[in-house]
Amino acid sequence: MIKCVKCGQVEGIMKAGYVRGKQRFLCKPCNYYFTIQEKDVSAAVQQKRKRHQTTIIDIAKTLGVSNSTVSRALHGHADISPETRQAVLDTAALLDYQPNQLAYNLVKSRTNTIGMIVPEFHNPFFPNVIIGAHEVLTKAGYNLTIMQSNESYQVEISNTKAMLANRVDGLLISLTQETNNFDHLEVFEKRGIPLILFNRVCEQINVPKVVVNDFESAFMAVEHLIVNGYERIAHLGGPLTLLVSQERLRGYKAAMEKHGKTIEDHMVIQGMLSQQKARIYGQYLLDLAERPDAIFAVNDSAAIEIILIAKEKGIAIPDELGVVGFSDNPESAYIGPGLTTIRQPTMEMGQATAEWILQLVDTEEIRISERKVLRTELIVRGSSARNR
Amino acid sequence: MIKCVKCGQVEGIMKAGYVRGKQRFLCKPCNYYFTIQEKDVSAAVQQKRKRHQTTIIDIAKTLGVSNSTVSRALHGHADISPETRQAVLDTAALLDYQPNQLAYNLVKSRTNTIGMIVPEFHNPFFPNVIIGAHEVLTKAGYNLTIMQSNESYQVEISNTKAMLANRVDGLLISLTQETNNFDHLEVFEKRGIPLILFNRVCEQINVPKVVVNDFESAFMAVEHLIVNGYERIAHLGGPLTLLVSQERLRGYKAAMEKHGKTIEDHMVIQGMLSQQKARIYGQYLLDLAERPDAIFAVNDSAAIEIILIAKEKGIAIPDELGVVGFSDNPESAYIGPGLTTIRQPTMEMGQATAEWILQLVDTEEIRISERKVLRTELIVRGSSARNR
DNA sequence: AACGTATTCGCAAACGTTCCCGATAGTTTT
DNA sequence: AAAACTATCGGGAACGTTTGCGAATACGTT
Numbered sequence: 119m120i121k122c123v124k125c126g127q128v129e130g131i132m133k134a135g136y137v138r139g140k141q142r143f144l145c146k147p148c149n150y151y152f153t154i155q156e157k158d159v160s161a162a163v164q165q166k167r168k169r170h171q172t173t174i175i176d177i178a179k180t181l182g183v184s185n186s187t188v189s190r191a192l193h194g195h196a197d198i199s200p201e202t203r204q205a206v207l208d209t210a211a212l213l214d215y216q217p218n219q220l221a222y223n224l225v226k227s228r229t230n231t232i233g234m235i236v237p238e239f240h241n242p243f244f245p246n247v248i249i250g251a252h253e254v255l256t257k258a259g260y261n262l263t264i265m266q267s268n269e270s271y272q273v274e275i276s277n278t279k280a281m282l283a284n285r286v287d288g289l290l291i292s293l294t295q296e297t298n299n300f301d302h303l304e305v306f307e308k309r310g311i312p313l314i315l316f317n318r319v320c321e322q323i324n325v326p327k328v329v330v331n332d333f334e335s336a337f338m339a340v341e342h343l344i345v346n347g348y349e350r351i352a353h354l355g356g357p358l359t360l361l362v363s364q365e366r367l368r369g370y371k372a373a374m375e376k377h378g379k380t381i382e383d384h385m386v387i388q389g390m391l392s393q394q395k396a397r398i399y400g401q402y403l404l405d406l407a408e409r410p411d412a413i414f415a416v417n418d419s420a421a422i423e424i425i426l427i428a429k430e431k432g433i434a435i436p437d438e439l440g441v442v443g444f445s446d447n448p449e450s451a452y453i454g455p456g457l458t459t460i461r462q463p464t465m466e467m468g469q470a471t472a473e474w475i476l477q478l479v480d481t482e483e484i485r486i487s488e489r490k491v492l493r494t495e496l497i498v499r500g501s502s503a504r505n506r
Numbered sequence: 507m508i509k510c511v512k513c514g515q516v517e518g519i520m521k522a523g524y525v526r527g528k529q530r531f532l533c534k535p536c537n538y539y540f541t542i543q544e545k546d547v548s549a550a551v552q553q554k555r556k557r558h559q560t561t562i563i564d565i566a567k568t569l570g571v572s573n574s575t576v577s578r579a580l581h582g583h584a585d586i587s588p589e590t591r592q593a594v595l596d597t598a599a600l601l602d603y604q605p606n607q608l609a610y611n612l613v614k615s616r617t618n619t620i621g622m623i624v625p626e627f628h629n630p631f632f633p634n635v636i637i638g639a640h641e642v643l644t645k646a647g648y649n650l651t652i653m654q655s656n657e658s659y660q661v662e663i664s665n666t667k668a669m670l671a672n673r674v675d676g677l678l679i680s681l682t683q684e685t686n687n688f689d690h691l692e693v694f695e696k697r698g699i700p701l702i703l704f705n706r707v708c709e710q711i712n713v714p715k716v717v718v719n720d721f722e723s724a725f726m727a728v729e730h731l732i733v734n735g736y737e738r739i740a741h742l743g744g745p746l747t748l749l750v751s752q753e754r755l756r757g758y759k760a761a762m763e764k765h766g767k768t769i770e771d772h773m774v775i776q777g778m779l780s781q782q783k784a785r786i787y788g789q790y791l792l793d794l795a796e797r798p799d800a801i802f803a804v805n806d807s808a809a810i811e812i813i814l815i816a817k818e819k820g821i822a823i824p825d826e827l828g829v830v831g832f833s834d835n836p837e838s839a840y841i842g843p844g845l846t847t848i849r850q851p852t853m854e855m856g857q858a859t860a861e862w863i864l865q866l867v868d869t870e871e872i873r874i875s876e877r878k879v880l881r882t883e884l885i886v887r888g889s890s891a892r893n894r
Numbered sequence: 895a896a897c898g899t900a901t902t903c904g905c906a907a908a909c910g911t912t913c914c915c916g917a918t919a920g921t922t923t924t
Numbered sequence: 925a926a927a928a929c930t931a932t933c934g935g936g937a938a939c940g941t942t943t944g945c946g947a948a949t950a951c952g953t954t
Contacts, residue, residue: 171615171697171910173909173910173911174910174911175910175911183933183934184933184934184935185910185911185912185934186912186913186933186934186935186936187932187933187934189911189912189913190912190913190933193912196931197931197932197933198931198932198933199931199932199933202932202933214693214696216667216670216671216693216697217671217910217911218612218671218673218909218910218911219668219671219672219673219911220608220611220612220615220617220672220673220909220910220911221612221909221910221911221912221939222910222911222912223608223911223939224606224608224609224612224909224910224911224938224939224940224941225910225911225912225913225938225939226911226912226939227559227608227939227940229608231651239633239636239637239640240637242630242633242836245627245630245633245636248627248633249627249628252627252652252654253654256653256654261651261653261668261672262651262652263619263649263650263651264640264650264652265644265649266640266641266644279604280607280649282604283604283605283606283607284607284608284649285606285607285608305602305604308602309559309604422840447836448630448835448836448837449836449837449839449840450840451837452810452837452838452840452841452842453840453841453842454840454841454842541929559940561939561940561941562940562941563940563941571903571904572903572904572905573904573940573941573942574903574904574905574906574942574943575902575903575904577941577942577943578903578942578943581942584901585901585902585903586902586903587901587902587903590902590903605940605941606939606940606941607941608939608940608941609909609939609940609941609942610940610941610942611909611941612909612910612911612939612940612941613908613909613940613941613942613943614909614941614942615909615910
């Protein structure tokens, strides 16, 4: 390690020119230039020795053939005789050759890697999408690189930049709830890199999209409550910056209107639903003088929070309060009473998105503005079964 | 696209030599050689035009400086004057320059990527580990590439090869239940690539390992049952090829022996626990003439299956049957009665593993044969609360 | 005026592949 | 026997960076 002769620092030393047998350095922290005799430098730096990896050239040399021959032999090219191919493979095994994908990627400007950016990992939705996509991609010989935007627009931008720098062959992205500018996605069109939005999509940009029928699902859920005799149905919704939240709200309203129920504004709440927030909103709703007799929540964790609050308050479910969630998390089947909810085809979403991007990476025309809508399913359990 | 003149195929056509203005091809499927006039070839192939990406050289040319200057300017090297640096940055932005990480990786032979191989995604354990590792790695400027071995030894081998080919800077791996040969891991030592085993570890190889205290956890769980008055405790264990299963079995036996309980061999079952298997084994145990009064299961999904079977058979939990699981899946808190279980620090495991590998990638000596043991926690719920 | 030092930049060699454009025999075909 | 074709190999550019080694100029200092 090179040490600054003034401040003694080791971090932040950088090369700065060269003069007659002495190397010059700049200590960035204290902004001080100094020189070191060359031989001392090499002594200090030598510990970072690079180990040799056997390359195609090593094989070529030991066999006395050209490296193009070796390359072709390793790839089963037609132009190579069986004998030399075998010889190449043998010495490759002997020398413990491992191909260098980086060099391959550089020359082909193609990485066999699909990128995926998701806003979060914490609810099981995105991991399940990943499972589906991962399965399809690996089967097709592609790698999957996952990044997490953490619901932050800035992080999403830096993620897309990293994806570009790493030259992914395609990108699957589910947007942040903050995202309302899409310049960082337009770049992909210029570059000819296919891009698919899934789940958290937007209307402002012309790319393939994979979603579920949020509107119909919400409609179905609320209509189910109405059919089961619930009258005053509240909605605990997500942030309206998300299209999914908007659609589910729209479905809620449509169902209410179809059946002539009045929508009471103070019983329609929108916002980012952390566990804590869900509890606050839930308590607010159940403490109302004329409290709702059913709640349609935008996700299962909020719905479960509602059930827990109701139990604490001694409100009987489903008789005094019906609850419907959205997503069918694993715990929803086991809570008592079971939570009626909308099952989303998460793994199928991952599969469909992955299959689509695989089609697009081999196509020139990537700007297909199509939309694939996956179908959900209403899972009826105890939390809404008043009529039983 | 080039079409075979014999069979008409398009797939599997490859170049094979060149002769006087004609290019020769071989149709792999029907093994037929044919030639095509060069100009026709270029016409047929031209659609796959490579788009130009602006490089460092483009910036250098438009500015009339050398590419080394541009490179240094982009990296804030000391040798560059503020004016030229600014000029470079401006034209970089103007030309919409995106650095090519592939070229960087090649020349530095370093990718800033950590690989992770997990056997499966389906239970929430591994996704949670991923969350923890992902957080630490991205914060340190590293990418995470995830592969899934799908509990197959062969797939694990091909995964490690792909990781090597992609030159990950470090590898985190949780072994398959089939894995009992470790040659594919030894390669990493030769290459100087740090490797950490987590959760599914083995004793045969000398690398850092991150695990939980399975033995003590199982001991704790079984002792808890005994203290609560259960006498004839069965164990529904995992496959003994896994060290974790062995350890948990050992903990079970130790606790039983300490308290002078006899272990009845026909009530100790080992095997890979799919949902279906769990049901079969569970039914077997509960149908025994003298059935156990408690069951310690190796994971939560098996334990929950037991609870469901007991409910079907009208066996009262916890009075007639105590149940304890392992992992604390989300649904375990919500099933009725709540499942007593061992909580594993999954995200912490991911974090610890990631932090460790980050230390190792900058070290020469990577073969530290240490072992980090994370502590679990017994979560007592209704399924074992006979004494209440 | 001569010399030492600061500052800023360029040349060119890597990094490990792929693949275009052939060359050179040997083998058929005409 | 010439021509055409088959089969197998090599030379070397290209992919887009980084960086070691130094050159060139500018600025001080005796």
